[in-house]
Amino acid sequence: MTIESILPIPNVFDAKRILCIQPHYDDNDIAAAGILSQLAKNGAELFYLTATDDLMGVVDVSLSNENATKALKRDQFAAGKIVGVKEQYWLGYPDAGDYNYFDLRRDFLKYIRLLKPDFVFAPDAWLTYEGHHDHIQTGLAAAEAVMFAGLIKIASSDPVVDSAYEPHSINGIALYHTREPNFIADITSVWEGKIAAVRCYEAQFDPQDMDQLIYALDTKSQQVAEGQPFRRGEPLKVLHTSALHCGF
Ligand SMILES: [Zn+2]
Secondary structure: OOHHHHOOOOOHHHOOEEEEEEOOOOHHHHHHHHHHHHHHHOOOEEEEEEEEOOHHHOOOOOOOHHHHHHHHHHHHHHHHHHHOEEEEEEEEEOOOOOOOHHHHHHHHHHHHHHHOOOEEEEEOOOOOOOOOHHHHHHHHHHHHHHHHOOOOOOOOOOHHHHHHOOOOOOOEEEEEOOOOOOEEEEOHHHHHHHHHHHOOOHHHOOHHHHHHHHHHHHHHHHHOOOOOOOOOEEEEEEEEHHHHOOOO
């Protein structure tokens, strides 16, 4: 008997309802548009939840916050069409700003209890050398919300959602932006679609920065696939929900 037999690494391809929690508008797609588009093609429903307003990264600083948000959403919807996102939700916490961790976690609990995903995607909060606090907070709050979704004494931000909640199980969490993957998704056949989706995020990258991002993604997708029987990959740390605590 091994611990892996008790808490097996869940198969992302079994996922039917996937909540993808991201700090900024583009993180899910930069990290995981390849595997997510494949899962959508397989019939999974994709829901994106964006924690911050992302306003600090908008290249055109002359835009009002209102117009910058419109541009961000335009880009996100265009990318979402390519990837196959069913619904987008936003929380609007200040990008790179001062906001409360527990407020964030309460909101994540709300959407998990409301949408009842069987799989959650989120950034790896334990990524070494991650310097962006939004990524660390979002990753950790997502992991905690996954663990605590069934503990109704831990309130979400919406009492109506909490009172209507009926227990459901989340089979796993897939952490992206990770240096310790245990699963490399083969994205060779969907690479062009992934790049088309990432290129939609025009409000956040001027053309030169976008080319650099694509070059970095191109290089990394091949690097992580070294030794695999395919050319391009996306690295994920996929964990059983119960493996999120005490090192199991
Ligand atoms: Zn980000």
